[in-house]
Amino acid sequence: MSRTWDLRSDTATVPTADMLSAMVSAPVGDDVLGEDPTVNELERMVAQLCGHEAALFCASSTMANQLAIRTHLRNPPESMLCHWDSHVFKYESGGTSLHSQAQMIPIKPAMNLTVDDIKGHFVQGNMLGHRAPTHLVALENTMSGVVMPVADVREIGHFARDMGAVVHMDGSRLWNAAKGEDELHEYAMLVDSLSLCLSKGMGCPVGALLVGSRAFVDKARHFRKAFGGGWRQAGILAAAGIYAINNIWPTMPATHALAKRLAQGLESLGCVLALPVDTNMVLIDIAKSAAISTVELSDALRSRGVIWGAVYEGSYLRLVLHHQIDDECVDIILATASQLLASNK
Ligand SMILES: Cc1ncc(COP(=O)(O)O)c(C=O)c1O
Incomplete structure (x- = not known):
């Protein structure tokens, strides 16, 4: 048998020779001190692509999502609405309960979540102390490869903001949903924060970005350190990310x-x-x-x-x-x- 192909997941991608040589030649420094030039370049590049103020390079998408949830949900007990089949609900080791002391409210829609699904489950107020008010809506795009329409994200964003809530998008595979930079930017501008994965389909060995406002990312950076996710010469990994955005995304x-x-x-x-x-x-x-x-x-x-x-x-x-x-x-x-x-x- 000469070649093998692995279709179990797009996490099966391995770094190419060109990606490895970009990693080897990357300038590096101590990222905990904010001194790794390649990490800084990746964070700047992704924030700019998304039209947000800042980005944070994390070890994994699970870490990026959990940091987002912990950063948004500052007043437990609060609740978060999400798709019943979403990664944050099913496959992040109960992280939302562990890190954020929040109630997850899973919704089973016909396909993707729509604003009517969100309206139907949104918890307003605590009902004489009985309920955990909703402060966060977590979306996932793509979900099982299906693209969430821009119009649905926009409607959900408007409704959430009117209700004083925020929207996070697990955009681990948003690279797939967005046909190029304009669409990535369009999706990103409709949510308060998003995660983007570098090791699913993008071919990097490790890494994800969490994107949002400067204040949000600063707070998330604090939690990343508390989670044990501060890293030093991470530029060798960031270089793989920059390579992937330029060469593998297309x-x-x-x-x-x-x-x-x-x-x-x-x-x-x-x-x-x-x-x-x-x-x-x-x-x-x-x-x-x-x-x-x-x-x-x-x-x-x-x-x-x-x-x-x-x-x-x-x-x-x-x-x-x-x-x-x-x-x-x-x-x-x-x-x-x-x-x-x-x-x-
Ligand atoms: C949609 C989605 N979000 C988040 C994750 C978590 O990614 P990681 O394995 O980098 O923590 C996955 C992993 O497969 C995923 O499919």
Whole structure:
């Protein structure tokens, strides 16, 4: 077996030779003292791209999201509204309860959260001490690869602000949702803070940015240190981020086109998709795709170098594409699936 491809997540990307050489040659200093020039450059670059005052380079998106929540929710007990399937609700180790002493109120919308979903769950006042007033709305974009429309984010932002609340966006995959700098800027300006991941699809070994106002980022920087997240010569990692924004982000439209080709090929073989393929993820509804045994296919693909998606919520098979998945990989998947179908007839 000569090559392997990993479709379990876009976290599977590994640094390229060019990214590694950018890292090796980066000027560095002590970031805890604010003296790492490459970290400072990355933070400036991302804040500017987003149209916000400041950005903070963090070890992970979980850290960036949790810092955002802790910084926004200054008066426990408060509540935060979020999607029932969001990363902040399900997969951040209960961090919101631990760090922010806040109640999370999960909402199950038809697809993405809309302003009506938020209005329906928003807690205004504490109802004679019975309830935790909502101060934060947490959005996620993309979510399972589906893009949240700008108009929905705008409406939610207006409503939240009218109610005296703030909006954070887990934009770990906003690079995928936004088609270029203008759209990234547009989304970013509609929220009070956002996180952007560098190790999902962007190919960096580590890193995420938290973006917001100067006062917000200063406070988050304080919490980052308290969380043990102050780091020293982090410029070698920031250099990977700068490289990724300039060189890997522009490859995403090609990845999305490849995801569509894979999805259409699988559909033509009898697979049923659980969600639209807006960006880099293909979600297969396992129960409805009985024509193809996803287990058999997974075994056959493994022997051909393809580590095929992860089962998600027990019912979906999630295939995640990124810049290190190519046409050859998609050809292998579709050929293997069609051989399997033919041999099972
Ligand atoms: C939408 C989303 N947000 C946040 C995270 C957390 O990222 P990290 O692993 O960098 O903490 C993930 C991880 O997969 C994610 O998918």
